[in-house]
Every structure is written in C-alpha cells, then in structure tokens.
Amino acid sequence: MCEEKEVRSRHFIEQAIDKDLADGVYSHVQTRFPPEPNGYLHIGHAKSILLNYGLAQEYGGKFNLRFDDTNPTKEKTELVESIIEDVKWLGADYEDRLFFASNYFQQMYDCAVKLIKDGKAYVCDLSADEIREYRGTLTEPGKNSPYRDRSVEENLRLFEEMKSGVIEDGARVLRAKIDMASPNINMRDPILYRVAHMTHHNTGDAWCIYPMYDFAHPIEDAIEHITHSICTLEFEDHRPLYDWVVRECGFEEPPRQIEFAKLYIKNVVTGKRYIKKLVEDGIVDGWDDPRLVSISGLRRRGYTPESIKMFVDLAGVSKSQSVAELPMLEYCIREDLKLKKPRLMAILDPVKLVIDNYPEGQIEWLDAANNLENEELGSRKLPFGRELFIERDDFMEEPPKKYYRLYPGNEVRLMNAYFVTCTGFEKDADGRVSVIHCAYDPATKSGSGFEGRKVKGTIHWVEATQAGFATVRLYENIVDEENGMFKEDGTLNLNPNSLVVKENCPVEPALMQARAGEQFQFVRNGFFCADYKDSREGAPVFNRIVSLKSSFKLPVQ
Ligand code: ATP
Ligand code: MG
Numbered sequence: 327m328c329e330e331k332e333v334r335s336r337h338f339i340e341q342a343i344d345k346d347l348a349d350g351v352y353s354h355v356q357t358r359f360p361p362e363p364n365g366y367l368h369i370g371h372a373k374s375i376l377l378n379y380g381l382a383q384e385y386g387g388k389f390n391l392r393f394d395d396t397n398p399t400k401e402k403t404e405l406v407e408s409i410i411e412d413v414k415w416l417g418a419d420y421e422d423r424l425f426f427a428s429n430y431f432q433q434m435y436d437c438a439v440k441l442i443k444d445g446k447a448y449v450c451d452l453s454a455d456e457i458r459e460y461r462g463t464l465t466e467p468g469k470n471s472p473y474r475d476r477s478v479e480e481n482l483r484l485f486e487e488m489k490s491g492v493i494e495d496g497a498r499v500l501r502a503k504i505d506m507a508s509p510n511i512n513m514r515d516p517i518l519y520r521v522a523h524m525t526h527h528n529t530g531d532a533w534c535i536y537p538m539y540d541f542a543h544p545i546e547d548a549i550e551h552i553t554h555s556i557c558t559l560e561f562e563d564h565r566p567l568y569d570w571v572v573r574e575c576g577f578e579e580p581p582r583q584i585e586f587a588k589l590y591i592k593n594v595v596t597g598k599r600y601i602k603k604l605v606e607d608g609i610v611d612g613w614d615d616p617r618l619v620s621i622s623g624l625r626r627r628g629y630t631p632e633s634i635k636m637f638v639d640l641a642g643v644s645k646s647q648s649v650a651e652l653p654m655l656e657y658c659i660r661e662d663l664k665l666k667k668p669r670l671m672a673i674l675d676p677v678k679l680v681i682d683n684y685p686e687g688q689i690e691w692l693d694a695a696n697n698l699e700n701e702e703l704g705s706r707k708l709p710f711g712r713e714l715f716i717e718r719d720d721f722m723e724e725p726p727k728k729y730y731r732l733y734p735g736n737e738v739r740l741m742n743a744y745f746v747t748c749t750g751f752e753k754d755a756d757g758r759v760s761v762i763h764c765a766y767d768p769a770t771k772s773g774s775g776f777e778g779r780k781v782k783g784t785i786h787w788v789e790a791t792q793a794g795f796a797t798v799r800l801y802e803n804i805v806d807e808e809n810g811m812f813k814e815d816g817t818l819n820l821n822p823n824s825l826v827v828k829e830n831c832p833v834e835p836a837l838m839q840a841r842a843g844e845q846f847q848f849v850r851n852g853f854f855c856a857d858y859k860d861s862r863e864g865a866p867v868f869n870r871i872v873s874l875k876s877s878f879k880l881p882v883q
Pocket of ligand 2: 362
C-alpha cells in the first residue's frame with residue numbers, strides 16, 4: 327500500500343492543501359467529520375471519515391469528530407453511540423477531540439448579535455411562504471423584504487424577543503442582509519435563525535431559537551480551528567455563504583470549504599433515507615442487516631476496516647460524480663482476508679459419501695495446513711473416517727465433458743486426505759441421490775509424497791461423526807441488479823433471493839469454536855464470518871461475506 331501511495335498522484339484536495347500551506351494561508355491542517363445524529367453511518371460516510379482522518383494524518387494535523395446536533399429533532403443518544411462505535415472501528419482516532427455543535431449555541435448567538443450590530447442581519451416578519459415568494463427564481467432576482475431596513479436597535483430588541491420565548495414558531499426569523507439580486511439564491515438574505523419551541527437533547531429548553539445549518543456549520547468549523555472543511559458537492563453553491571459567515575463574524579484564520587463527489591455504488595442502496603426505509607418496511611433485519619452497506623451492516627457481514635479503506639482509496643477522491651462498483655468492494659475484502667484467514671471445510675449442500683473399504687468406526691486425525699499461501703497460520707488436526715459429507719454438486723450421475731469431480735468410475739482427491747474412486751450411488755424415493763459409494767487408496771494419503779498417478783479433481787468434505795452443524799446465510803444484493811435500482815413507481819426493485827438460509831450445514835470441528843465476528847475462508851465456498859448477534863455456543867451462524875469468484879480486475883495504474 328505504501329508504494330501505491332507514492333506512485334498515485336495527489337488528488338485535488340491534497341493539492342489545495344499543499345498550496346494553502348505553501349502560501350502560508352494556514353500553518354497547520356485540521357479536519358473534521360461532522361455527522362448529524364439522525365441515522366446510522368454508511369459506506370459513503372466511511373469515505374468522508376477516512377478522507378478527513380487520512381488528511382489529518384498525512385499532514386500531521388488533527389481530526390475532530392463533531393456531532394452536528396443543532397437541529398432539535400429526534401436526535402438520539404443511541405445514534406451518537408453507534409456513530410462513535412463506527413468511527414472508532416474504522417480506525418479514525420479522534421483522541422479526545424469529540425465535540426457537539428450544540429455546545430456552541432451561545433457563540434452562534436453572539437455571532438448573530440454581532441451581525442445585527444454590524445448591520446449585516448435583520449429580523450424579518452414575512453411568513454415562510456412570503457419569504458419563498460420574495461426570494462425570486464433562478465432567472466428572476468428576488469425582492470427586498472419590507473423589514474430589511476429595520477434599525478440596529480429594533481433588530482436587537484426583536485431578536486432578543488425571539489430568544490426570550492414570546493414569539494411563536496415561524497412568526498419571525500433572523501436573516502442575513504446580503505443581496506436579494508444575487509445570481510446565487512443562497513445569498514439572497516438567507517435565514518440564520520428560526521424560532522422553534524422544542525426541547526433539545528443536549529441543551530434541553532435553554533433555547534427556543536435554533537441556527538440554520540448554513541449559519542451554524544461555518545461557525546462550528548471556525549470555533550474548532552478547522553482549516554479545511556471538506557464536504558460533498560451539494561454544498562458547492564453554499565460556499566459563498568460559508569465564506570460570508572466566517573468573514574462577517576470576524577474569525578481569524580477562517581476555515582475553507584472544499585467539496586468532493588459523494589461515493590455511490592452502482593445498484594447498491596446507500597443514503598440514509600433509503601436505508602431507513604428498508605429498515606422501517608421490515609425488508610431488512612435492522613440497520614446492521616448484513617445486506618446493507620451501513621457500517622454496522624458491513625461489520626456484521628464480516629468486512630474489515632482495512633477492506634473498506636482499500637475500497638475508498640481505490641474509488642479515489644474527485645470533484646466529478648462517479649459510481650463505484652460492488653465487485654470492487656468485494657475484491658477488497660477478498661484481498662484483505664485471503665492470506666490472513668484459515669481455509670477450512672464446510673458443506674453448504676450436503677450429500678453422504680461412504681468409503682466402503684475404510685474400517686468402520688475408525689477416525690484418523692490428519693494434519694491440514696490452515697492456509698497454503700501463509701505458513702504462519704499453522705495447521706490443524708482434521709478428522710477423517712468412513713462416512714463423509716461432500717457438496718451435492720460435486721457428484722454427477724452422468725457428467726458432461728470436462729467434469730472432473732465424482733461420477734461413477736472416476737477418481738478424485740479428497741482435499742488433505744486420500745484419492746477415492748466412485749463405485750456407485752443410491753437414490754431415495756424421490757429419485758434424489760442420497761448416498762455415494764467409493765473406495766479409497768491408502769497409498770495416496772496427502773503429504774505422503776505419493777506420485778503414482780494424478781487426478782484432475784479435488785473436492786472438499788467433512789467427516790460425518792465429528793462434524794458440527796451450523797447455519798449458513800448466503801447473501802445477494804438487496805436490489806435486483808438485472809433490472810436496475812428502481813421500478814417505474816420509484817420504489818426499489820427488490821431481489822427476492824437477497825437472503826438464503828442454509829440450516830444444518832456440516833462443518834469441520836474447528837469451525838464450531840468460531841468466535842463472534844471471526845472470519846474464515848470456507849474452501850471453495852467463499853469467505854464467511856461468524857455472526858455476532860445470532861451465533862450461540864455450539865450453534866454458530868455464518869454469514870457469507872463474499873464468494874471466491876471475482877469479476878473485478880484492478881485497473882492498471
Ligand atoms: P445521506 O446522504 O445518507 O443522507 P448525510 O449527508 O445526510 O447522509 P450527514 O450526517 O449530514 O449525512 O453527513 C456527514 C458527512 O458525511 C457529511 O460531510 C457528508 O457530506 C458526508 N457524506 C454523506 N454521504 C456521503 C457519501 N455518499 N459519500 C461521501 N461522503 C458522504
Ligand atoms: Mg445531512
């Protein structure tokens with residue numbers, strides 16, 4: 327990764343920071359992640375977190391976690407806690423730099439008073455509808471409010487009244503006095519404060535006026551000495567207002583806003599609103615459903631912070647909207663886990679295999695390497711015996727050409743064990759294969775150096791008497807990728823197979839000891855993670871993180 331960093335060209339935000347430091351605009355770098363505690367975080371937020379944290383690290387600066395909790399609506403402590411957990415899990419260490427914007431209400435109020443005193447803000451009695459009407463359109467300039475020319479004294483008195491609680495919600499607002507004819511609608515005397523008789527989760531009933539986002543956010547950044555306030559593109563048109571606020575409020579070394587494109591993944595539900603709807607409609611099992619790209623869902627599915635970092639790095643930082651692909655995210659977790667995790671055997675669709683010439687009742691404990699590509703993962707003892715489970719599709723009664731697995735008369739290698747030759751099979755009353763018979767060759771034991779002959783197929787297996795039984799959950803995209811994200815009526819095109827649960831899957835004994843959240847490769851079946859919510863002692867539940875097949879190729883840099 328280090329090498330990659332050196333060869334990759336610096337993205338536009340790094341270039342902007344380099345220039346600011348070179349020009350002496352700032353002497354240090356300070357960034358922040360400012361979530362609104364009104365939902366759980368998702369992969370898009372991960373991009374913002376890792377970008378802001380990464381920049382602070384790169385420039386030896388500081389990174390703040392700040393809850394943007396100026397809105398006195400349902401902000402829940404539960405959400406604050408989950409966001410903190412997610413940010414920590416991603417490895418963005420904010421040390422003791424945890425802040426709440428609501429702690430700055432007094433400073434924001436003081437800024438508003440300063441603006442009034444400087445003749446830069448006024449109290450307006452127009453109704454919300456009238457304000458909208460007066461604002462004009464993209465093609466027409468706005469009209470001045472009849473209250474625009476109130477004296478400083480009157481404005482101070484009226485603003486004080488707003489604060490004191492005698493004014494009804496919506497009856498008055500404080501507005502910036504900028505320019506009703508500005509081509510940028512955001513500059514047409516935007517609202518700075520509104521009256522809202524609501525209890526705030528942090529400040530209780532101390533305030534009945536609350537600052538608007540465009541006023542509050544720049545002040546929050548300035549108070550914390552943020553240098554580069556990185557946000558997403560939809561705020562680009564708000565930047566002149568951001569600059570106006572920090573300038574007119576008189577902050578020294580005012581922060582600078584830089585916008586980048588949001589991260590989207592093709593055919594994947596991101597965005598708080600959409601995820602929330604899936605949760606509310608009961609389509610998924612809460613915010614941490616392993617099918618979601620919420621941070622908690624990804625974590626529960628078995629994604630690692632390293633894989634998410636690799637993904638956002640590959641997606642890059644850009645000013646123009648682009649869409650990443652889900653296979654790239656899957657590639658990242660495979661890359662991260664392939665050498666780190668043991669490769670064990672589990673059968674997802676079992677059928678019995680009986681080795682008729684193997685002694686009845688005998689169990690042999692074989693040595694099996696945990697990961698042939700990484701010796702450091704050591705080896706384990708693997709039970710082998712007369713009766714095994716294999717995957718149903720590793721046997722065919724009448725094989726097509728190039729089928730090298732089991733069929734009558736064919737010999738295959740049982741991974742880590744012996745060669746076996748299929749001698750016959752049984753069917754149940756429904757005509758389904760129920761038992762496969764074979765004979766093994768004791769001379770072919772794995773690790774014995776046998777070189778007598780080669781076989782083309784190797785299959786995995788689990789010995790029946792020592793097997794554990796686990797629940798395995800297979801996932802697909804919640805969205806039906808073939809048909810695109812949305813139906814004509816705007817609702818999501820759901821994939822009916824997004825969750826398939828396999829009960830009683832035979833697994834080798836080592837897997838029964840899986841710790842909650844632990845990841846494994848199941849040989850030939852993919853990467854899996856022991857679900858930390860539903861696994862019980864002696865009854866693990868495994869989530870498939872990703873299969874082994876990849877359609878993604880790393881672009882040549
Ligand atoms: P959503 O888009 O899901 O509604 P939001 O923007 O309302 O999210 P906030 O809590 O306001 O969520 O955002 C916190 C930070 O995360 C903001 O700086 C925001 O720009 C950034 N962010 C949100 N979504 C993305 C995304 N898809 N890609 C990159 N950054 C994002
Ligand atoms: Mg938001």
